[in-house]
Amino acid sequence: MEAYLDNAATTRCYGQVKDIVVKTMMEDYGNPSAMHLKGVEAERYMKDARETLAKILKVTPKEILFTSGGTESNNLALTGAAYANKRAGNHIITTAIEHAAVGAPVHFLEESGFEVTILPVDEKGVVSLEALEKALRPDTILVSVMFVNNEIGSVQPVDAIGKMVHEKAPKALFHVDAIQAFGKFQIYPKKLGIDLMSVSAHKIHGPKGVGFLYTSEKAKVQPQILGGGQQSGMRSGTDNVPGAAGMAEAARIMYEHLEENREHMYQMKERLAEGLSRLERVQIHGMPLREGAPQILSAAFAGIRSEVLLHSLEEQGIYVSAGSACSSHKRTASSTLTAIGLKKDVSETTVRFSFSEETTAEEIDYCLEVLGKLLPVLRRYTRR
Amino acid sequence: MFHAFLIKYAEIAIKGKNRYLFEDALIKQMKIALEKVEGEFDVQKEQGRVYVYCKSDYDFDEVMEALTRVFGIVGISPVVIYEDKGFEQMGKDVLSYMKEHHPGYAGTFKVHTRRAKKSYPMTSMEVSSELGGVILEEFQDASVDVHHPQLNLTVEIRDKIYVYSRTIPGPGGMPVGTNGKAMLLLSGGIDSPVAGYMIAKRGVRIEAVYFHAPPYTSERAKQKVVDLAKLVARYSGPIRLHVVNFTDIQLYIYDKCPHEELTIIMRRYMMRIAEHFAKERKCLGLITGESIGQVASQTMQSLAATNEVCTLPVYRPVIGFDKQEIVEIAHKIDTFETSIQPFEDCCTIFVAKHPVTKPNLKVIKRSEEKLEEKIEDLVREAIETTEVIDVEQM
Numbered sequence: 001m002e003a004y005l006d007n008a009a010t011t012r013c014y015g016q017v018k019d020i021v022v023k024t025m026m027e028d029y030g031n032p033s034a035m036h037l038k039g040v041e042a043e044r045y046m047k048d049a050r051e052t053l054a055k056i057l058k059v060t061p062k063e064i065l066f067t068s069g070g071t072e073s074n075n076l077a078l079t080g081a082a083y084a085n086k087r088a089g090n091h092i093i094t095t096a097i098e099h100a101a102v103g104a105p106v107h108f109l110e111e112s113g114f115e116v117t118i119l120p121v122d123e124k125g126v127v128s129l130e131a132l133e134k135a136l137r138p139d140t141i142l143v144s145v146m147f148v149n150n151e152i153g154s155v156q157p158v159d160a161i162g163k164m165v166h167e168k169a170p171k172a173l174f175h176v177d178a179i180q181a182f183g184k185f186q187i188y189p190k191k192l193g194i195d196l197m198s199v200s201a202h203k204i205h206g207p208k209g210v211g212f213l214y215t216s217e218k219a220k221v222q223p224q225i226l227g228g229g230q231q232s233g234m235r236s237g238t239d240n241v242p243g244a245a246g247m248a249e250a251a252r253i254m255y256e257h258l259e260e261n262r263e264h265m266y267q268m269k270e271r272l273a274e275g276l277s278r279l280e281r282v283q284i285h286g287m288p289l290r291e292g293a294p295q296i297l298s299a300a301f302a303g304i305r306s307e308v309l310l311h312s313l314e315e316q317g318i319y320v321s322a323g324s325a326c327s328s329h330k331r332t333a334s335s336t337l338t339a340i341g342l343k344k345d346v347s348e349t350t351v352r353f354s355f356s357e358e359t360t361a362e363e364i365d366y367c368l369e370v371l372g373k374l375l376p377v378l379r380r381y382t383r384r
Numbered sequence: 385m386f387h388a389f390l391i392k393y394a395e396i397a398i399k400g401k402n403r404y405l406f407e408d409a410l411i412k413q414m415k416i417a418l419e420k421v422e423g424e425f426d427v428q429k430e431q432g433r434v435y436v437y438c439k440s441d442y443d444f445d446e447v448m449e450a451l452t453r454v455f456g457i458v459g460i461s462p463v464v465i466y467e468d469k470g471f472e473q474m475g476k477d478v479l480s481y482m483k484e485h486h487p488g489y490a491g492t493f494k495v496h497t498r499r500a501k502k503s504y505p506m507t508s509m510e511v512s513s514e515l516g517g518v519i520l521e522e523f524q525d526a527s528v529d530v531h532h533p534q535l536n537l538t539v540e541i542r543d544k545i546y547v548y549s550r551t552i553p554g555p556g557g558m559p560v561g562t563n564g565k566a567m568l569l570l571s572g573g574i575d576s577p578v579a580g581y582m583i584a585k586r587g588v589r590i591e592a593v594y595f596h597a598p599p600y601t602s603e604r605a606k607q608k609v610v611d612l613a614k615l616v617a618r619y620s621g622p623i624r625l626h627v628v629n630f631t632d633i634q635l636y637i638y639d640k641c642p643h644e645e646l647t648i649i650m651r652r653y654m655m656r657i658a659e660h661f662a663k664e665r666k667c668l669g670l671i672t673g674e675s676i677g678q679v680a681s682q683t684m685q686s687l688a689a690t691n692e693v694c695t696l697p698v699y700r701p702v703i704g705f706d707k708q709e710i711v712e713i714a715h716k717i718d719t720f721e722t723s724i725q726p727f728e729d730c731c732t733i734f735v736a737k738h739p740v741t742k743p744n745l746k747v748i749k750r751s752e753e754k755l756e757e758k759i760e761d762l763v764r765e766a767i768e769t770t771e772v773i774d775v776e777q778m
Contacts, residue, residue: 381635381734
């Protein structure tokens with residue numbers, strides 16, 4: 001049996017998404033910038049995709065800016081907003097649990113002369129509003145907070161943060177990395193005070209290599225990729241028609257079933273958590289189950305290095321992630337797990353399980369059954 | 385554009401009656417190396433010299449990259465070939481060679497002439513001095529120095545006139561295939577690929593054995609070893625890699641033996657298994673990347689303890705090298721970047737905090753007695769389930 005429990009790393013493409021990707025590659029393959037009919041046909045896909053996504057977020061189509069994915073969206077939002085608003089101030093605020101796609105550009109900006117404040121989080125992985133209030137200044141130009149943390153699934157109080165940011169720092173733009181939240185939460189950026197929001201397609205059963213940045217009309221952003229002036233000059237490069245069309249189709253399906261999907265994922269999460277609680281020396285991180293994101297459950301298995309558990313599960317066809325998949329190229333402790341105050345021996349034994357609406361109860365039960373057998377064996381053989 | 389490359393080989397020229405064997409091996413390895421290069425080449429042995437003739441367009445750097453990895457080559461001289469249309473024309477040709485390859489030359493030089501075609505109407509000395517004069521006339525700031533010239537221009541008179549003045553150093557050593565075969569214990573580290581390279585350089589064919597320990601080591605760690613083998617294979621030729629699943633043996637030793645002896649006992653079993661494959665594959669020795677004192681398992685005592693299980697000679701070409709010296713070679717052969725990828729290898733997963741550094745062979749043997757019940761079956765199973773990967777050069 002196989003159990004794919006790594007949906008926060010990436011998801012399987014929907015069949016309908018594949019169909020539209022193939023169609024825009026094989027039949028309607030024109031360049032939207034071309035003047036002839038083939039180009040006009042292709043442009044229609046871009047327009048439809050923009051409209052679909054705009055409708056889901058209740059924003060206008062021209063506020064959707066297609067990118068090559070979450071990392072580019074975050075880079076564009078941070079670097080682009082910081083440089084476009086340099087004259088308004090020099091101060092940037094972010095949190096200690098951001099993904100590297102935010103952390104690294106912020107670090108770059110700091111090296112380039114911007115002043116950066118990094119907000120701490122509590123043991124559940126939730127950012128402190130008091131710390132934010134203290135950090136906000138008249139010269140703050142950018143606040144970047146993720147919606148759902150990718151490692152432990154903690155959900156940030158985006159609504160309260162948005163209000164506070166605009167109240168205390170009227171010049172600041174509020175950026176939200178919603179890569180793990182889009183498709184799992186109903187998000188209306190305008191209501192939440194979000195000016196910029198990053199989304200990736202492959203986390204919602206869309207293709208890899210495509211995403212978008214919601215860019216509020218009033219947000220000034222300096223383009224980072226220059227060239228033929230596509231997307232009103234905000235992001236040059238031939239339009240990725242298959243990517244954009246596939247992403248919109250995936251989002252459409254996700255949001256059509258949002259409530260039932262959420263409920264299903266929460267049930268899977270609870271089922272796994274309940275089973276884990278019956279195993280020895282397992283510690284679940286993050287917020288209470290229903291308060292955290294529906295698709296992510298992070299747990300430590302005392303005495304077993306996460307890599308070893310991961311590969312043991314893999315031998316049984318079960319796929320999970322050790323900490324954050326993106327940080328597993330480096331052998332450094334995860335910043336989120338450190339930020340929520342976990343000791344090295346706990347963070348080194350932490351594994352992330354992540355679900356989708358396609359995850360079945362059988363998969364969860366199979367995983368629990370295998371864990372039940374594996375843990376005692378693995379705990380016998382450790383470094384002494 | 386050069387028409388040919390003259391291949392210089394020093395060491396193999398002194399091998400007496402076996403000389404043709406070495407030359408044939410060299411030519412074979414050169415042909416293999418040139419197969420990967422775009423273009424058409426003809427490798428020929430002529431009157432005790434080896435030439436690569438270029439039959440089509442080619443990329444100079446690509447050819448150099450291929451040939452500078454062929455063991456046995458000491459130097460490569462790019463040659464321009466001119467038709468033999470009398471001495472006057474030869475003078476013009478040599479001048480045009482100089483103008484193209486050493487424009488405005490103002491140092492010392494010497495013309496060296498070889499007459500392969502003894503029927504040529506002038507002697508070598510005559511040709512050299514005449515050509516020297518022609519060059520001096522054109523390059524007024526140059527001067528002749530027959531003892532220590534900065535530029536050595538060679539003119540070979542054969543059916544055609546061969547001119548060259550530059551020698552690019554080759555890797556030296558001896559052509560692979562002239563010295564039997566050995567089994568390399570390849571880990572994912574820095575030292576073992578270097579050790580393999582060094583032995584291959586002496587003309588030895590290489591096979592390799594890698595011990596992996598899933599789930600404690602990952603699929604990526606194995607891929608890394610395959611990648612390293614591919615890099616070494618650029619010098620040694622194709623490598624047959626034996627991937628042994630070592631997990632059960634390791635866990636059994638963990639269960640039965642004192643923990644501080646784990647690494648030593650484990651390595652003794654690795655040597656035993658490596659030797660099994662070495663004998664099966666008709667290898668004449670084992671190769672390891674050990675260097676005295678580098679880690680606990682590489683003290684003199686530990687080396688003696690692991691060596692004791694082998695009947696074949698164990699070659700340890702980096703035994704007296706410091707880490708930095710090994711790293712330099714790893715950089716030279718381009719394995720360093722791959723070696724430092726951070727994947728755990730099976731030697732370190734259960735390593736004790738304080739492993740024995742001076743193992744006593746009697747004590748170790750007594751500990752191994754505790755394994756009697758199952759170890760033979762486990763070793764047999766590991767051998768039977770070994771995966772064989774034939775690794776081609778990258």
